[in-house]
Amino acid sequence: MRIGQLAAASGVTTKAIRFYEKAGVLPAPARQASGYRQYDHGAIERLAFVRAAQAAGLTLRQITDVVSARENSGPPCQHVVDLLEQHAGSLERRIAELTALLAQVRRLGHRATTLDPAQCHPSQVCHVIPPSDGGTPSS
Amino acid sequence: MRIGQLAAASGVTTKAIRFYEKAGVLPAPARQASGYRQYDHGAIERLAFVRAAQAAGLTLRQITDVVSARENSGPPCQHVVDLLEQHAGSLERRIAELTALLAQVRRLGHRATTLDPAQCHPSQVCHVIPPSDGGTPSS
DNA sequence: CTTGACCTTCCCGCGCAGTGGAACGTCTAC
DNA sequence: GTAGACGTTCCACTGCGCGGGAAGGTCAAG
Numbered sequence: 001m002r003i004g005q006l007a008a009a010s011g012v013t014t015k016a017i018r019f020y021e022k023a024g025v026l027p028a029p030a031r032q033a034s035g036y037r038q039y040d041h042g043a044i045e046r047l048a049f050v051r052a053a054q055a056a057g058l059t060l061r062q063i064t065d066v067v068s069a070r071e072n073s074g075p076p077c078q079h080v081v082d083l084l085e086q087h088a089g090s091l092e093r094r095i096a097e098l099t100a101l102l103a104q105v106r107r108l109g110h111r112a113t114t115l116d117p118a119q120c121h122p123s124q125v126c127h128v129i130p131p132s133d134g135g136t137p138s139s
Numbered sequence: 140m141r142i143g144q145l146a147a148a149s150g151v152t153t154k155a156i157r158f159y160e161k162a163g164v165l166p167a168p169a170r171q172a173s174g175y176r177q178y179d180h181g182a183i184e185r186l187a188f189v190r191a192a193q194a195a196g197l198t199l200r201q202i203t204d205v206v207s208a209r210e211n212s213g214p215p216c217q218h219v220v221d222l223l224e225q226h227a228g229s230l231e232r233r234i235a236e237l238t239a240l241l242a243q244v245r246r247l248g249h250r251a252t253t254l255d256p257a258q259c260h261p262s263q264v265c266h267v268i269p270p271s272d273g274g275t276p277s278s
Numbered sequence: 279c280t281t282g283a284c285c286t287t288c289c290c291g292c293g294c295a296g297t298g299g300a301a302c303g304t305c306t307a308c
Numbered sequence: 309g310t311a312g313a314c315g316t317t318c319c320a321c322t323g324c325g326c327g328g329g330a331a332g333g334t335c336a337a338g
Contacts (some may be wrong), residue, residue, distance in 0.1 A: 002285075004284065004285080013326085014285090015326065015328085016325080018286095018287095019327095023325090034285075035286060035334085036286080036334080036335055037285085045270070049270060050268045050271035051270070052268050052269060054325095056240070056268060057244065059324075059325095061324090066265060076252060077254070077266075078204045080251070080265050080267045081248060084251070085248055087244055088244045091237055092241065095234055095236060095237050098233060098234050098237070101230060103195075105195055105196065105226055105227045108223055109220060112219070122151050126188065126219050128203060128219045128220065128223070130191060131188060131190070141314080142314095152288065152296085153315090154296070154297060157297080157317095158295075162295090166308090174303080174304085174316060175304080175305095175315055176315085176316090198294075199294080200294090
């Protein structure tokens with residue numbers, strides 16, 4: 001099948017498919033005499049894996065590592081398990097950061113209800129957001 | 140004071156200060172005859188506001204809006220309150236997304252412990268991550 | 279033969295918040 | 309007068325995941 005059919009079958013644009021190939025996340029397919037890419041049926045499954053892994057929040061870089069591990073040394077299950085565990089850890093940290101940030105933003109919003117706009121000196125931009133409160137950067 | 144002193148006093152690099160000015164988040168300061176930027180004391184406070192607002196997770200675009208509202212029509216408190224409320228809402232949504240994603244990743248990790256690597260067909264990349272499970276996209 | 283759908287490669291752009299470096303001007307101390 | 313610490317501008321690059329469009333080649337139908 002050609003790239004257009006693969007795109008239609010997988011729901012991924014031809015642009016994205018070529019991008020994945022260039023990024024190393026999909027192997028370079030065979031070419032027809034015309035230069036057109038020629039895909040076999042497995043390409044649909046590989047593409048489905050890429051989308052599933054993306055839906056799990058993995059980056060293309062991480063997926064590329066999984067795919068090349070698979071190509072070099074068989075099923076990369078342990079690698080994938082480690083990756084998922086590590087990913088779960090970073091999700092937890094990120095959630096904790098955002099939760100702390102949410103609490104901080106809520107404090108500011110609440111604080112605003114007790115302040116008088118007239119008390120806002122021109123030298124400040126807005127006294128609702130005070131300097132150096134040690135908020136967690138959202139990186 | 141010159142830009143280097145402002146940088147030292149505020150803990151922000153000269154690069155970032157010039158970047159803020161170009162982005163419209165800081166007003167263009169006066170210039171000396173040499174062309175050097177000349178800052179008054181209020182610049183330190185404006186910069187502190189920018190950093191505090193960033194620590195609260197606001198983007199430079201949002202901060203720019205607050206600053207220009209301040210310049211055009213006095214204390215932007217209501218604007219800021221609305222902004223914070225809206226920001227809290229998007230933080231909540233983001234946290235919910237990431238929490239759902241974390242649950243999904245945990246399910247995958249757990250599932251991996253019940254699978255046999257030998258069962259992983261070559262046509263798949265890795266059977267730990269199955270296709271089309273309807274995971275929430277992380278963006 | 280020509281039209282139109284498909285394919286190829288290529289580079290540019292987005293949004294975000296800067297950082298790095300080049301090439302050059304300025305000020306201060308010795 | 310010269311070293312070096314500071315300042316100025318501009319352009320490029322980072323990571324992420326593509327999308328848009330140009331300029332051209334290929335293939336089937338009418």
